[in-house]
Amino acid sequence: MTSSNQNVYAGIDTHADTHHVAVIDELGRKLGDKQFPTTRSGYHQLLAFLHTFGLILRIGVEGTASYGAGLTAYLRSQQILVREIIRPNRQARRNGKSDPIDAYAAARAVAVDEELPIPKLLGGQVDLIRVTLKTRATAVKARTAAITQIKNFLITAPAELREAYTALSTERLIAALAQPSSTPDDQMVRSLCRLANRVEFLDDEVSAADDDLAALTSEVAPALTYAKEIGPVSAAQLLVTAGENPDRITSKAAFAALCGVSPIPASSGKITRHRLNRGGDRQANAALYRIVTVRKRYDQRTQAYVAKRTAEGKTAREITRCLKRYVANEVYTLITSPTEVPSVDDLRPLRQHHKISLQAVADHFGVWPIKVSTIERAKSRDDQFVEKYRKYLLEAG
Numbered sequence: 001m002t003s004s005n006q007n008v009y010a011g012i013d014t015h016a017d018t019h020h021v022a023v024i025d026e027l028g029r030k031l032g033d034k035q036f037p038t039t040r041s042g043y044h045q046l047l048a049f050l051h052t053f054g055l056i057l058r059i060g061v062e063g064t065a066s067y068g069a070g071l072t073a074y075l076r077s078q079q080i081l082v083r084e085i086i087r088p089n090r091q092a093r094r095n096g097k098s099d100p101i102d103a104y105a106a107a108r109a110v111a112v113d114e115e116l117p118i119p120k121l122l123g124g125q126v127d128l129i130r131v132t133l134k135t136r137a138t139a140v141k142a143r144t145a146a147i148t149q150i151k152n153f154l155i156t157a158p159a160e161l162r163e164a165y166t167a168l169s170t171e172r173l174i175a176a177l178a179q180p181s182s183t184p185d186d187q188m189v190r191s192l193c194r195l196a197n198r199v200e201f202l203d204d205e206v207s208a209a210d211d212d213l214a215a216l217t218s219e220v221a222p223a224l225t226y227a228k229e230i231g232p233v234s235a236a237q238l239l240v241t242a243g244e245n246p247d248r249i250t251s252k253a254a255f256a257a258l259c260g261v262s263p264i265p266a267s268s269g270k271i272t273r274h275r276l277n278r279g280g281d282r283q284a285n286a287a288l289y290r291i292v293t294v295r296k297r298y299d300q301r302t303q304a305y306v307a308k309r310t311a312e313g314k315t316a317r318e319i320t321r322c323l324k325r326y327v328a329n330e331v332y333t334l335i336t337s338p339t340e341v342p343s344v345d346d347l348r349p350l351r352q353h354h355k356i357s358l359q360a361v362a363d364h365f366g367v368w369p370i371k372v373s374t375i376e377r378a379k380s381r382d383d384q385f386v387e388k389y390r391k392y393l394l395e396a397g
Contacts, residue, residue: 011106060110226381
């Protein structure tokens with residue numbers, strides 16, 4: 001017999017068509033379990049079922065980013081504390097596997113561990129970025145596969161065909177094969193033409209995705225997208241890693257661990273050392289690496305840091321690891337506590353009013369014209385340069 005005044009924990013084993021919920025009390029005793037459909041009415045019935053047992057302290061849900069995404073969003077909208085349950089490995093399933101067993105295991109896990117992860121929220125702007133980023137990734141993968149197939153076919157193609165195309169760069173090769181000069185009466189030529197047309201189609205798809213990502217990331221996190229050398233793809237990946245509710249990440253160290261750039265203790269006996277963290281979100285780790293690589297080439301502060309650490313005897317790999325951690329800390333601040341992005345709308349009209357060309361501005365500051373153009377269009381951010389540039393334009397008047 002249950003009491004409506006007692007505190008209870010629940011675990012939910014999620015599937016495509018049904019969710020199985022199990023309830024335990026604070027002593028871990030089984031109170032009941034039941035299966036519900038994955039519909040809106042099913043969510044209401046599930047929550048009503050839980051309320052019959054008492055006050056719900058926490059609910060552990062498996063697959064919060066897949067089969068359990070809809071249920072997780074509903075429970076959070078009802079002010080229910082939800083935690084993500086990691087599916088147990090095979091060694092942990094000594095008692096067998098079934099929906100009730102997994103649901104009770106989730107309930108016990110959420111009862112004993114208050115530090116289980118807070119699920120990511122889905123369905124917002126960041127989720128749109130995630131979908132666009134995934135779509136782009138599959139297009140890039142398919143494009144790479146098509147280009148590789150073209151080059152492999154040319155290796156074994158007849159000598160006349162091979163000699164006509166193998167000396168060309170990839171870009172010129174695709175253009176030439178997509179519009180062959182002669183009638184493609186040969187099956188090999190027709191196949192290469194189809195592959196080249198596929199590459200061009202995928203190029204357009206990737207470009208369209210890049211434009212969408214630039215617009216979405218600028219709207220969601222302008223401070224992040226205007227930071228030095230953080231492109232729309234890298235910004236998108238880091239936003240997806242942080243999620244719609246980045247407040248679930250409690251510190252810079254936690255975000256660094258999530259991105260796989262936090263050192264892991266590996267000490268033993270008299271030896272005190274740390275090793276590289278190979279966990280975390282590897283796509284976020286790759287985004288940080290891209291940012292660091294570009295900053296090494298174009299950012300003076302990063303170049304000065306590299307020179308200093310090199311003089312101290314650090315290797316290039318060690319310096320890159322340190323820089324990735326610094327960038328992760330910066331990104332965490334830009335996402336969770338973004339600074340206001342200063343307006344640059346006045347720069348281009350002011351320059352045009354004084355009839356000053358981009359090249360003249362670039363020559364004055366010793367930079368490329370493209371840098372001036374991207375800053376005027378708010379496609380990149382350099383607050384120090386903007387301050388000097390605005391002063392230069394005002395003095396020119």
